[in-house]
Amino acid sequence: MRLIIAEKPSLGRAIADVLPKPHKKHEGYIETAQGDYVTWCVGHLLEQAEPDQYDPAFKQWKLEHLPIVPDQWQLKPRKGVSKQLAVIRKLLKTADTIVHAGDPDREGQLLVDEVLDYLKLSAARKKQVRRLLINDLNGAAVRKALQRLQDNSSFVPLSVSALARSRADWLYGINLTRAYTVLGRKSGHNGLLSVGRVQTPVLGLVVQRDEERDNFVPKPFYDVFARLEANDSTRFLAKWQPSEACQPWMDEEGRVLDRRLAENVAGRIKGKPGEVSKARNKKGKESPPLPYSLSSLQIDAAKQLKMNAKETLDVCQKLYEKKLVTYPRSDCRYLPVEHWQESPEVLAAIRSNDESLAKAVDEALPDRKSKAWNDKKVGAHHAIIPTARRTDLFKLDARQRQLYSLIARQYVAQFYDDHHFTSRRLEVLIEGGLFVAKSRQSIQEGWKVLFARKGKPQSSEPSGDEKEASNAFLPDLNQGDSVQCIDSDIKDKITQPPKAFTDATLLSAMTGIARFVKDPDIRKILKETDGLGTEATRAGIIELLFTRQFLTRQGKEIHATVTGKALIRALPDAVGQPDMTAQWEAALNDIVERKGSYAGFMGNLDGQLRYLLQQAVNGGADFSQLPQSDQNTRGKPFRRKNVTRRKSDRRKQTD
Known part of the structure; x- marks a missing residue:
């Protein structure tokens, strides 16, 4: 059998x-x-046994019990x-x-x-x-x-790596949460101060961003633009590029802070001739955006559908169980080459299922194979795409229909031509000053026609400050050609604080955590791993931080609460930053690749944990900013059994 x-x-x-x-x-x-x-x-x-199952004394939270490190790990059946x-x-x-x-x-x-x-x-x-x-x-x-079918023994390193991660998260979360909760209570705070390898650095990101915004001091700065005319009477705009000689009047980002300097430049160039010092014409193309991984889907769903990470995962799971999309907890954005043979059936299903994409499918190029099909970049699972199953989408709820359409459109885009454009850049010298003009024009919209807004194709034009230096069209000028400055303008601007996190940008920060790290070695590790958390756990981690009342929403913005800020300030820097996660992930990947061992990983963790606990008890952590009473969590101990236990949530409390 x-x-x-x-x-x-x-x-x-x-x-x-x-x-x-x-x-x-x-x-x-x-x-x-x-x-x-x-x-x-x-x-x-099964789930990890609670501390008091190893020793009844651990039912009481006491510093002298720490660290709690099982000699023989125990699992127990989940309730029910x-x-x-x-x-x-x-x-x-x-x-x-x-x-x-x-x-x-x-x-x-x-x-x-x-x-x-x-x-x-x-x-x-x-x-x-x-x-x-x-x-x-x-x-x-x-x-x-x-x-x-394959030999399950081939996957032993994968299982050992997961086991190491699970036990390490338990040790880290149980011990540090107990330590800081007990210390917090001694200072008069009655709430649970949960600490986790992933949840705490995520909270740290939000706290740091809030502090940057709170401490931000706006500064005025000034841009100078030249209105130029070519010999054929074509007019265009060029932006001044301050030289090194202007640095005493500039900030570290190269912005001019002295209006008198800007006025001097604007007055000096008006009515004066200029000469093109460099001219670059370049044709370019953009490939269709790759099919979705879970994180990229969550980011787009937050931006376009206003769905938070957890809702996106839950809805995607329902679509998967209805056999309408493939495995949802994927960290991959590529597809197996052999899957391309099934694309006619998948496209036909999309056309049948989603009336809004019927025309898009009809105009697709079924023989086209985008760079998404790449066996070398597919691991245990591939990108999230629609299946060949046909159904009446109106039997689904609105959120399921919306998410299906998002996933389906991304797949259909693989069968459209690249977006082709030309870009032009002119460098003009006027009275010794350098001015730059840019333009970008679409030659062929390609896949961008699928991403129309209000009936218009998605624009490839730059936005914001860059747009001010760009032109819809630039004349065909060459090096040495003459132009005339017919007028000049000064734009008065003011520096803006960094934007508060939203669901989309916080997820993006978790997946691209390397850009928030200064140490080049740590940054390199994080670039090569999945960032903070996994595809399956990120939504649950963010949700947990709200449940713990460490984060709060203000409209679309996500901010840290008073408790969240106070906790990060009380913790050692190492706990609130992603560096440890990077080191863990590197070691766990080494186990998968048979370059490292379970014993080596757990041995290093034991030393780290004891050091962090010593810092917590003897380091004089400042709990003065913690609220002195938290009625919602008064007297509630740290009990993992109070956490919902679907697979994606299993490590919420210890992550």
């Missing part, structure tokens, strides 16, 4: 659907005509899953072949592996377990995956 263990019931049903019928449906599993059995987990069936665990236990006893069908990611690998270990599957039988990797719940994709 072959036993297939899926990660969740929807995946189990999708697998059973392609196996020979008739089926016998039992409680917790499906029996097929050829004798296969398909069962499932319900997300994580004992029956399903018993079903798997019974089926394992009679199974000849076991197939692991967890989601195709690090946590999905661990999820089923830990059940097999917990149920004491023998080492000999574990070596024979097969691995089934499914990204798409539609029948054709599932059948293909079933024909490509």
Whole structure:
């Protein structure tokens, strides 16, 4: 008998659907005509034991208990899953072949592996377990995956890496949360001060941005523009580029702060001739934007649909379970080359499902293959795209329809030509001063016609300050040609504070965290990893910070609360910055690539943890800015069992 263990019931049903019928449906599993059995987990069936299960004394939160480091790690069944665990236990006893069908990611690998270990599957039988990797719940994709079973033992490093991450997050979160909560209570704050490897640096980002805004002092600055005329009477605008000699009157970003300097330049060039010192004409093109990963989808959904990260993930999961899109928790934006053969069916389904994209599909180029199809950049799972399943979208709720359309449009764009444009740049010398003029014109809209707003194609023109130095058209001038300055203008401006975070920009900051790090070695590591958190956990981490009342919303803006700011100020810099996450991710990736070990990673963590706890207790952390009473959380201890336990939320409290 072959036993297939899926990660969740929807995946189990999708697998059973392609196996020979008739089926016998039992409680917790499906029996097929050829004798296969398909069962499932319900997300994580197991969870880390609470500290008091290692020692009843740990029920009380005391500094002298820390660090809490289990000698022998224990898992326990989640509440309400004992029956399903018993079903798997019974089926394992009679199974000849076991197939692991967890989601195709690090946590999905661990999820089923830990059940097999917990149920004491023998080492000999574990070596024979097969691995089934499914990204798409539609029948054709599932059948293909079933024909490509692999040895589960090949994925052991992935599972070990996930296990190390899970235990490390538990140690870090449990110990530091207890330490700072106890210290906070001693200072008169009765709330929970949760600390996590990921959640705390995210909070640190928001606190830092808020402080930059609070401390921002606006400064006036001045731009000078020359209105120029070519010999053919064509007029255009060029912006002054201050020289090094002007630095005493400029800030570090090259902005002129003295209006008298600007007035001097504007007055000196008016009515004077100029000469083109450099002329550059360049043709360029932009490829279609790649299909979505979860984070890129969450960012666009926040911008275009005003959906927060958690809502986007939840809606995408529903679309996946309805077999309308592929696996949602993907960190990849590329597709397998062989998937291109299925594109006619996918495009036909989009045309049938989404009336707003019917014309776009009709005008697509089905023989075109964009750079999205690249086997070298596809890991365990590929980009999020629509499936070939047809349905009546009006049976879905509005949010599901909107998100489907967003995903579908991104896929259709892969079958459109590149956007082609010409760019021109002129450098003009007037009275010894350098002025620059730019223009950019579309030659062929290509894929940009799909991203129209109010009936107009998406503009490729620059915006903001850059737009002021740009022109819709520039004359065909060459080096040495003469122009005339017919007028000059001074633009009075004022420096602006950095923008507050929104759902979209905070997610973008988490995925591109490297740009917030100064250390070049740490920045390099973060560029090569997934940033802060994972595709599956980012939404939950942001949501947790709101639940903990560390973050608050003001319209679209996200700000830190008084408690959130006070916590970051009380913590050592190392805890509130992403550097440790970078080091962890590098070590965890080394485990996956068989370059590092579980023991080495956990040993380093133990030393870090003890040092941070010593800093917390002996470092004189300042809790004076914490609110002295928090009625909402008074007396509530740190209990992981109070946290919702879908897979994506499992590490919320310890991350």
